[in-house]
Amino acid sequence: MSMTTIDEAVNERTYADYSRPLLWRVFMTREFAIIALLVLVYFYAYGNVANFDGPLTLYYLFLDMAPIMLIALPMTLVIITGEIDLSVASIMGLTSVMLGIGYHDFGLSMPLAIVLALVVGTVCGAINGFLVAYVGLPSLAVTIGSMALFRGIAVGLLGTEAITDFDEKWTDLATQRIGGDSSYPVILIAFVVLAIAFAILLHFSTFGRGVYEIGLNDQTARFTGVKVERTKFCLFLLAGVVSGFAGIFYTLRYGSARGDNAEFYELQVIAAVLLGGVSIFGGRGALHGVIAGVLLIGVVSSALRLENVSTNITNIVIGGLLVLSVISGSVLSSVSNLRQRRAARARAPVKASHRSGQPDDGEKAASE
Amino acid sequence: MSETLVKPSEASPLQRAVGGALRSREIAVFAVLVVLIVVATVKSNSFLFGGDGWRDLLVTPAILLVLAAGQTMVIVTRNVDLSVGSTLGLTAYLTGRLFVDQPSLPIVVVFLIGIAFGGLLGLVNGILVAGFRVPALVITLGTLYIYRGVFLEWAGSDRINPSDMPSGFLSLGTKQILTIPVLTIIALLVIAAVGYYLHTARGGREMYAIGSDPDAATLYGLAVTKRVVWAFVICGALAGLAGVFYAARYGTISSGAGRNLELEAVAAAVIGGVAIFGGSGTVWGAAIGAFLLVTIDRVLPILGIPDFWQRAVVGALIIGAIVLDRVLSARQERALIEARDR
Numbered sequence: 227m228s229m230t231t232i233d234e235a236v237n238e239r240t241y242a243d244y245s246r247p248l249l250w251r252v253f254m255t256r257e258f259a260i261i262a263l264l265v266l267v268y269f270y271a272y273g274n275v276a277n278f279d280g281p282l283t284l285y286y287l288f289l290d291m292a293p294i295m296l297i298a299l300p301m302t303l304v305i306i307t308g309e310i311d312l313s314v315a316s317i318m319g320l321t322s323v324m325l326g327i328g329y330h331d332f333g334l335s336m337p338l339a340i341v342l343a344l345v346v347g348t349v350c351g352a353i354n355g356f357l358v359a360y361v362g363l364p365s366l367a368v369t370i371g372s373m374a375l376f377r378g379i380a381v382g383l384l385g386t387e388a389i390t391d392f393d394e395k396w397t398d399l400a401t402q403r404i405g406g407d408s409s410y411p412v413i414l415i416a417f418v419v420l421a422i423a424f425a426i427l428l429h430f431s432t433f434g435r436g437v438y439e440i441g442l443n444d445q446t447a448r449f450t451g452v453k454v455e456r457t458k459f460c461l462f463l464l465a466g467v468v469s470g471f472a473g474i475f476y477t478l479r480y481g482s483a484r485g486d487n488a489e490f491y492e493l494q495v496i497a498a499v500l501l502g503g504v505s506i507f508g509g510r511g512a513l514h515g516v517i518a519g520v521l522l523i524g525v526v527s528s529a530l531r532l533e534n535v536s537t538n539i540t541n542i543v544i545g546g547l548l549v550l551s552v553i554s555g556s557v558l559s560s561v562s563n564l565r566q567r568r569a570a571r572a573r574a575p576v577k578a579s580h581r582s583g584q585p586d587d588g589e590k591a592a593s594e
Numbered sequence: 595m596s597e598t599l600v601k602p603s604e605a606s607p608l609q610r611a612v613g614g615a616l617r618s619r620e621i622a623v624f625a626v627l628v629v630l631i632v633v634a635t636v637k638s639n640s641f642l643f644g645g646d647g648w649r650d651l652l653v654t655p656a657i658l659l660v661l662a663a664g665q666t667m668v669i670v671t672r673n674v675d676l677s678v679g680s681t682l683g684l685t686a687y688l689t690g691r692l693f694v695d696q697p698s699l700p701i702v703v704v705f706l707i708g709i710a711f712g713g714l715l716g717l718v719n720g721i722l723v724a725g726f727r728v729p730a731l732v733i734t735l736g737t738l739y740i741y742r743g744v745f746l747e748w749a750g751s752d753r754i755n756p757s758d759m760p761s762g763f764l765s766l767g768t769k770q771i772l773t774i775p776v777l778t779i780i781a782l783l784v785i786a787a788v789g790y791y792l793h794t795a796r797g798g799r800e801m802y803a804i805g806s807d808p809d810a811a812t813l814y815g816l817a818v819t820k821r822v823v824w825a826f827v828i829c830g831a832l833a834g835l836a837g838v839f840y841a842a843r844y845g846t847i848s849s850g851a852g853r854n855l856e857l858e859a860v861a862a863a864v865i866g867g868v869a870i871f872g873g874s875g876t877v878w879g880a881a882i883g884a885f886l887l888v889t890i891d892r893v894l895p896i897l898g899i900p901d902f903w904q905r906a907v908v909g910a911l912i913i914g915a916i917v918l919d920r921v922l923s924a925r926q927e928r929a930l931i932e933a934r935d936r
Contacts, residue, residue: 366870370860376909377905493735497735545736545743546736548739557726
């Protein structure tokens with residue numbers, strides 16, 4: 227095998243995408259497929275579902291999906307590095323309980339109670355990050371453990387009690403609308419700010435390049451100077467902080483701090499991220515796809531709810547979407563592999579005729 | 595080259611067997627379990643000897659034992675099945691419905707239908723995971739939603755009560771042979787069969803090979819797809835069996851059946867030393883882990899700790915177990931490197 231063939235092989239595979247027209251590269255992506263699906267479903271629901279165009283639909287959609295939207299941002303980065311965090315919903319439960327205990331039992335003012343709850347969320351994230359990044363444990367196992375641990379502490383502290391005596395000023399803030407009467411709750415402002423921050427972090431910074439490199443191959447990332455441990459630690463820490471924030475929002479929105487708040491949210495967050503085109507193997511994904519993924523789940527749920535379809539069917543639909551999106555990725559990639567192999571075979575005779583005039587010793591030796 | 599990298603052990607086979615057993619993870623977890631039972635018995639005599647103490651100690655873990663056995667098989671192949679809790683709930687309800695709609699069915703047939711139905715659900719998982727070569731975590735997360743959705747939609751607000759089921763079936767949940775509950779005996783037989791298969795049969799050994807390095811297994815020519823599908827089918831079938839157990843043991847089947855159990859099954863395997871990234875661990879370990887998880891739940895109130903704290907203890911145990919694994923494997927690696935460099 228001569229050097230040129232190796233180069234060609236590499237070039238074909240790596241840069242095949244760049245030989246396509248710009249529009250093709252932008253639109254023929256998984257992210258765009260999800261955005262297109264979201265638009266289709268939204269307009270279908272808008273035209274066909276009674277009351278979907280009502281003023282409350284979008285408001286409740288955003289309000290219900292807000293914790294999932296928020297946590298999906300750091301979760302995207304975590305999954306792109308090839309790790310996973312199953313403990314986010316437990317962190318929400320624990321911060322919710324800490325907010326309640328801080329406000330009710332310790333007599334802290336609400337801002338101080340919020341700070342306390344955020345600190346607890348940060349500590350939870352730091353524990354995950356330390357065990358995964360510096361001790362080097364598999365994140366799936368670690369966060370199954372910390373999911374039980376954080377939830378266990380939350381349930382242990384409050385039992386089956388609920389703390390509900392929050393000042394109305396604060397519970398109203400959680401459900402307030404932007405400008406007083408629009409369809410957009412104020413939590414959207416926090417989401418937009420965070421989404422921009424995470425987009426810059428992931429897509430326009432060296433830190434973000436490192437995140438992708440770690441997901442593709444953490445050994446080569448290390449050799450090219452990416453601080454693998456520090457990056458992973460930071461991401462789990464961020465997941466902890468944002469989950470803590472989501473837990474506080476959840477508590478104030480429902481005006482109730484309970485140990486079992488937000489149970490099973492981790493599954494919805496992960497479903498949304500994977501639906502948005504992020505690869506569970508790491509190294510691939512983008513935030514705009516994830517945001518479309520969350521909104522798709524939100525639109526489907528609220529449209530089905532307006533049609534009086536039970537939440538069980540909604541769960542079946544979400545599960546089916548998740549399975550389909552993963553399988554379609556696999557089918558598409560095997561189709562494109564097949565096409566590449568066929569193209570390579572089509573080129574092969576041409577090369578052979580080129581070489582026929584000038585016999586190559588190395589080629590002969592290799593074929594023998 | 596006749597040089598050996600590591601000197602053969604000078605200890606006799608017996609010494610090696612005993613030494614290996616003492617160092618094994620299974621023995622360590624078993625010791626924790628025994629200590630727990632002894633402490634609980636000292637604190638409250640009735641935990642073991644009074645009333646139904648002995649029977650409860652053995653029968654309560656039966657469901658999780660069966661689930662953990664199936665989960666071990668899947669995890670060994672470097673996959674995971676998160677849908678077992680939903681499969682259990684669905685099968686438990688199916689069992690109840692069968693007794694309501696077809697009262698004349700013999701109990702054995704109901705058992706077989708439950709196992710076959712679970713196996714079918716497992717087959718769906720297996721085909722999706724192995725056939726399309728996609729991660730089991732995502733697929734079984736999806737089927738967790740789907741199976742649970744189907745279960746809840748089918749069951750609705752309806753629930754199966756003990757009066758709907760024949761007393762012969764319900765008594766299985768309490769019947770004992772030589773003071774050992776029947777359900778526990780079946781569970782132990784399952785553990786023995788799965789353990790024997792994984793330990794000695796060609797298919798079982800190939801599952802370990804697949805889990806250690808899927809690419810190498812493919813290159814070597816092992817039937818990776820077939821084995822992984824089988825692992826999922828068996829895991830699903832065992833979840834189905836666990837569903838029938840659930841119906842027999844509790845008699846009441848509401849929409850909450852099997853919730854969260856998938857994570858307990860994974861936790862039992864992890865605590866018992868089954869590596870989450872495949873290729874190592876034994877079903878005995880997972881069984882002891884399952885026993886430990888269930889027993890902790892019952893011991894905490896006896897120790898004066900409210901059982902609300904159970905999950906926290908379980909979480910700490912899981913994290914402790916994987917940290918321990920890490921420390922031990924790092925030590926072994928160092929020892930091997932030293933032996934090589936000498």
